[in-house]
Amino acid sequence: MIEVKNIAKSFNGIQVLKNIDVLFEKGKTNLIIGQSGSGKTVLLKSIVGLHDVEQGKVIFDGTVFNELNFKDKKEMRKQIGMLFQGGALFDSATVEENVMYPLNMFTELTYSEKRHRANECLKRVNIINANQLYPAEISGGMKKRVAIARAIALNPKYLFCDEPNSGLDPQTAILIDDLIKEITVEYNMTTIVNTHDMNSVMEIGDKVVFIYKGAKWWEGTKDDIFDSENEELNNFIFASKLSQKIRDLKNGH
Amino acid sequence: MGLFYHIGKYFSLLFRVFAKPEKFKIYYRETIKEIDKLGLNSIWIVAVISVFMGAVITIQTAYNTDNPMYPKYLIGLTARDTLLLEFSSTIIALILAGKIGSNIASEIGTMRVTEQIDALEIMGVNSASYLILPRIIASVIFTPFLTLMSMIIGIFGGWIAGISTGVMTTQDYVYGIQYAFIPYYIVYALIKIVIFAFLITTISAYHGYYTSGGSLEVGKSSTKAVVHSSIFILLFNVILTQLLLS
Numbered sequence: 001m002i003e004v005k006n007i008a009k010s011f012n013g014i015q016v017l018k019n020i021d022v023l024f025e026k027g028k029t030n031l032i033i034g035q036s037g038s039g040k041t042v043l044l045k046s047i048v049g050l051h052d053v054e055q056g057k058v059i060f061d062g063t064v065f066n067e068l069n070f071k072d073k074k075e076m077r078k079q080i081g082m083l084f085q086g087g088a089l090f091d092s093a094t095v096e097e098n099v100m101y102p103l104n105m106f107t108e109l110t111y112s113e114k115r116h117r118a119n120e121c122l123k124r125v126n127i128i129n130a131n132q133l134y135p136a137e138i139s140g141g142m143k144k145r146v147a148i149a150r151a152i153a154l155n156p157k158y159l160f161c162d163e164p165n166s167g168l169d170p171q172t173a174i175l176i177d178d179l180i181k182e183i184t185v186e187y188n189m190t191t192i193v194n195t196h197d198m199n200s201v202m203e204i205g206d207k208v209v210f211i212y213k214g215a216k217w218w219e220g221t222k223d224d225i226f227d228s229e230n231e232e233l234n235n236f237i238f239a240s241k242l243s244q245k246i247r248d249l250k251n252g253h
Numbered sequence: 254m255g256l257f258y259h260i261g262k263y264f265s266l267l268f269r270v271f272a273k274p275e276k277f278k279i280y281y282r283e284t285i286k287e288i289d290k291l292g293l294n295s296i297w298i299v300a301v302i303s304v305f306m307g308a309v310i311t312i313q314t315a316y317n318t319d320n321p322m323y324p325k326y327l328i329g330l331t332a333r334d335t336l337l338l339e340f341s342s343t344i345i346a347l348i349l350a351g352k353i354g355s356n357i358a359s360e361i362g363t364m365r366v367t368e369q370i371d372a373l374e375i376m377g378v379n380s381a382s383y384l385i386l387p388r389i390i391a392s393v394i395f396t397p398f399l400t401l402m403s404m405i406i407g408i409f410g411g412w413i414a415g416i417s418t419g420v421m422t423t424q425d426y427v428y429g430i431q432y433a434f435i436p437y438y439i440v441y442a443l444i445k446i447v448i449f450a451f452l453i454t455t456i457s458a459y460h461g462y463y464t465s466g467g468s469l470e471v472g473k474s475s476t477k478a479v480v481h482s483s484i485f486i487l488l489f490n491v492i493l494t495q496l497l498l499s
Contacts, residue, residue, distance in 0.1 A: 050374065074379070075377065078376070080375055081375075085368070086368060106275070106377070
């Protein structure tokens with residue numbers, strides 16, 4: 001469980017996050033949604049500590065993460081897996097070496113044990129026969145899957161995904177969403193996904209937090225969205241004609 | 254204000270760089286890789302430049318001392334002292350600032366803009382130390398060898414140029430390079446190159462590590478790395494010369 005209490009963040013005097021309070025539950029896929037520039041990436045990066053917040057607390061299962069010292073924060077981060085927008089795979093390492101990286105760094109396993117674990121993770125994300133390829137030699141969807149494999153290599157308690165579907169075709173995007181959902185349940189993790197993909201919201205949104213102009217504007221489940229009367233949320237979610245039609249059908253119009 | 258801000262940020266980065274490594278074995282492996290990439294790959298360029306510079310120094314000395322009053326061995330002596338005192342340390346450092354400095358800044362800068370450094374941080378790796386420390390060790394260890402190699406090849410280039418143009422004999426040149434030889438000049442050159450190597454690596458890594466934006470900024474960081482490294486090499490050249498030779 002991750003609790004965000006009253007956090008705020010500014011860049012060059014412009015307040016990007018305004019007193020946000022949210023509770024992200026364990027074993028669930030928690031989604032942060034919002035328009036581009038609304039502050040959702042800043043929120044995600046503030047939670048994982050890539051940005052220092054100006055006020056408030058980020059609490060990981062009772063531990064105030066943002067108040068830890070450098071050494072303790074480093075220790076805590078071993079329990080965190082993160083999927084970045086572009087995958088952030090190491091260019092100079094093969095797919096297998098990328099997944100083995102956290103194992104090399106933080107475990108005392110033998111080489112064959114590490115390889116075995118890396119292959120297990122790669123198999124889990126359906127990457128087969130690509131172990132010796134370099135990131136530049138694989139597709140965008142494969143990169144995301146390898147990044148997920150690397151993120152789960154150390155059995156993390158928390159998984160963060162920043163725009164996991166950006167740049168992917170709808171079918172691959174659904175595969176990635178399903179994978180995130182399955183892994184969250186399988187590893188009983190607290191997963192936070194930052195997205196503006198409405199398919200993701202409808203597919204995997206156990207909990208949805210809508211960020212608008214740096215503030216938390218709405219929160220609920222994917223099913224609550226259809227009944228919401230929040231104007232900004234409706235304008236954002238039902239922006240396309242297709243989604244408007246789906247809403248009308250759902251509401252029996 | 255801006256200058257002090259960068260100096261403070263540079264030293265706080267160094268503080269993180271020299272923290273205890275997560276795993277010595279991995280850092281050792283990375284250092285070996287960097288020796289290959291930064292050091293061994295620079296041998297060719299250093300050798301080519303040294304041989305030609307040695308040749309030019311010899312020909313120019315011969316041209317400027319074309320007077321029967323000057324002994325011919327002066328050509329060898331001048332070539333040796335120029336190479337030992339300035340060329341093989343300072344000029345080679347300036348060349349390496351271009352080659353190694355831009356490589357380090359662009360590599361680390363690209364890792365920054367593609368979020369690879371963030372990925373390291375999220376995993377709990379001290380990214381500053383992991384990315385910069387092996388490069389510092391590799392360049393500090395290997396550049397003295399490049400300097401020694403440059404001295405030898407430069408003197409050899411001078412001899413080739415001297416005898417092929419007929420401005421002196423082999424005997425004159427060999428006598429000249431042995432005449433009034435001060436071994437401390439080699440120590441002086443090696444001390445300088447070690448400090449220059451440290452400056453090149455850390456200044457370039459600093460620019461790469463704090464790159465923000467996209468590919469355009471990576472290019473800018475790379476340019477800044479070369480320019481700032483060169484300026485600091487020249488500045489420290491004056492300081493070290495005063496300290497070590499006065």
